[in-house]
Amino acid sequence: MATTIEVNKQSVKQLLETGKVNKFIIPEYQRPYAWSFEQIQTLFDDLVEYTKNGSESTYFLGTIVSFQNENNEQEIIDGQQRITSLFLLLRALYSKLDSMAQMKEVENFKRQIESALWEQHEFTAEVNFKKPLFESRVIRDEGNKTFFSILANGLIEEDAKDNYSLNYRLFLKLIEGFNLNEPLLFYKFILNVLNKAILLPITADSQDTALTIFSTLNDRGLALSDADIFKAKIYNHLDSEGKAKFIEEWQQLEEDAGNAKESIQKLFYYYMFYLRALENDRNTTTPGIRKYYSRNNFEQLYKKELMDNLRTVANLWLVINNRVEIEGEDWSKNIEVKQALDGLSSYPNEFWKYPVVIYYLKYRCTKDFQEQFLKFLRKLLAVLASRYIVIPTINAVKRGILNLNAEIMRSSTPTFNFSPVDKKEFKTKIRTAHRNTVRMILKIIAYQKQKDLLPENWEIEHILPRKWQSSYFPINTDREVKELVEHIGNKIPFEKKLNIIAGNGYFKKKQESYEKTKVQILLDLSNQHNDWGIDEIRERDYRISDELWIILNDWGLNQLAFSMQGNQPNTLTEQAFD
Known part of the structure; x- marks a missing residue:
């Protein structure tokens, strides 16, 4: 089926008026409104400078990527920070105009802003201030109601600290100052904001297409990560009850990841190696996580164990990065285990992380996990440290790690198929070890x-x-x-x-x-x-x-595997490397 994309540059007024037919919404899975003081100041200053220069050309504000959802709404994928700020700016301009003497110019621009911000009666053009053309539904954003209130009545609480209120208050202050200092340019400024400031709306035929477009564009706002896109895919795959539960789970996962000093993006990345190991994938070429998870219509994202496994991975990094103990996880109290993990954390690249995550996810509930985990970590540290001392490059262990990942799925005492380390070369090179x-x-x-x-x-x-x-x-x-x-x-x-x-x-x-x-x-x-x-x-x-x-x-260097009884040589002999 062919992909349909509509691109047609429009003025701010022209674009916002389309909300009368297809309301603008910021969907639940998006990030909360987060533009800062500096970004609001920059936007306003740019528009003021453009007005003062008296340019006849248009002023480009950026792109807005959206798609029409099943409710015939314009669901914003990219540009939500910008379009939210424009609604706040226009509402602040309307409030200023409403406080002025109702001259023809004032009435003219009020009508234009009304047409861009609110629903109107189709015969009388009477404004329904309680029905703005824009709505934020971001679940984690406590300011959604505040945003609606600002658009509906133009008022904010005096001590409000949310971004909507702070930025609206700043727009009011900037507008008041500009009108006071440049009264002859004030109406020109409003004209430019409505009709000379240009946006490039990109309307896709589906969410997938919109997300694909988004991933190729640079946004002046806060860009979505692959994890945000995965959140959107999972959310829209669920029924209403499942959506409510998922949002709570995602919020908790974000908190857990933050506490572990990791990102959800990273958790998905680590988990990808676990899934690859399940598939016995030993390919040394690492796919991008979006490419990987998009296989078979994102089937891995819809599996019921996904969120639990991501939380489990977060717990592992909570111990490693924060040196804490986790209730019910006895291994996290074992100082030898934590010392081995600390040693691995100084390995010069991330390849040590993947087998550790896989081993932990696979065997953490087994009876002898603590003992076997320590043996595994020490053997992994022995292999990686010695190989890097002798050959300080990623390629020295890359293939071995991918093979080890798959072997872990077969046994809690997996085969370590790495090239052996020569004792004489090791002892020579360690004295001048790579930094x-x-x-x-x-x-x-x-x-x-x-x-x-x-x-x-x-x-x-x-x-x-x-x-x-x-x-x-x-x-x-x-x-x-x-x-x-x-x-x-x-x-x-x-x-x-x-x-x-x-x-x-x-x-x-x-x-x-x-x-x-x-x-x-x-x-x-x-x-x-x-x-x-x-x-x-x-x-x-x-x-x-x-x-x-x-x-x-x-610890098991130059041994293919370790036994349940202890680290006794097998298959390879130490004497061969003396």
Whole structure:
């Protein structure tokens, strides 16, 4: 079936008058009205400047994307912030005109605005102020009634703080000031707003077409995300009872996502990898989420488990991002699990997130989940950390991750089909580890001694400062010292505030600050050394490379899978990489 799109530029008055035939509505799934003081001021200033310049050309205000719904209403998909503001501006102009002496000019412009804002009797043109041509139905917007009241009677409560009232009040103030300062231009300004300001309405034949058009346009207002579009699809798929319940669920999901420091958009993205794993999709090309969810007429969006699973994903990130515990989720109280997740959170890209989400969604209700989740996370951290240390690129693990995602669906002890890591290469490269891996390495080492999570705000401390006096190392070249300062053996976690106090002094000078740390390995280092120089860095380089190799192997590095009994080598042998 061919797609029909109507595009016909119109003046503000011409466009708004079409509301007499097809009323304008902001649908329930849209975002609340959110234009700020600055945006209202900019709109007004632009129109004033256009008027003062006396230009004969038209002034372009932007596009409005809509479609005619089943109730013959113009449902706004894009441009709702702009068209709402225009209704407020015209209502403020009408209020000003209504307060003036009723000269012919005043009566003329009042009639023009009446025709653009309200229903009128078809024979007498009598205005029905209680029937504006525009209505906001946004469920979460408490200001809907206020907006209707403003359009109906032009009044607001003195202490009102909603955006409709604030912006209407600002328009009244700006209009009053302009009329006072530029009385000769006031009627010209109204004329320009009604007849010279041009909008480009794009009317589609369906919601799908309107959404497709929207996704290709840039809006000066607040753009809809893919998640907003999904909300629209789900909402319109439900009956009236289901719609009311869904809006409540969506509001709660938005709150949960915000508390977890994630967006609903991100939750859909993570969940997409779970669905792909269910389908055994191991393709390394990642589709856009709108393209993915639109398959088979958006069938994945209509499944009853969708909202519950998105909330579950939000809970996972609530623990990871906020370091909190969740009632009924014992794993969230397990410090070793949280330390493994914290280590993974410093992996240089997002590929670690997908198998973690999948494993959590798949097995979180199983009897031995906490134990198996810890083993899984440690093995994942071992594989990803070691692979990135040796080859610091996404491609080093991309295919392995997509395979792992699918394998998780088959077993709680999935096969890890990644290229093995050579022990000698690993221990050589870790000493000069890529800057993107340093925090991850330091976390793994620190958590062998740390009984809780590392402080949230910590920095990488150079034990021997990056600025040193050449006389301090008379037998070493500056180049040699400069290289060693950046070795992993010279780096350690340190609270940001204490690090600032410690400054760039040498070891002895900083020990007083070190003694106040809650980072156990730094406290131990401070107690075990009286000084710190080249030899200490080299010695710690070797110690960290040996220790980390042992830890990662214990967690399952170079093993295809882990067993229920423990991390014993299978299929691949550690000896092969000595």
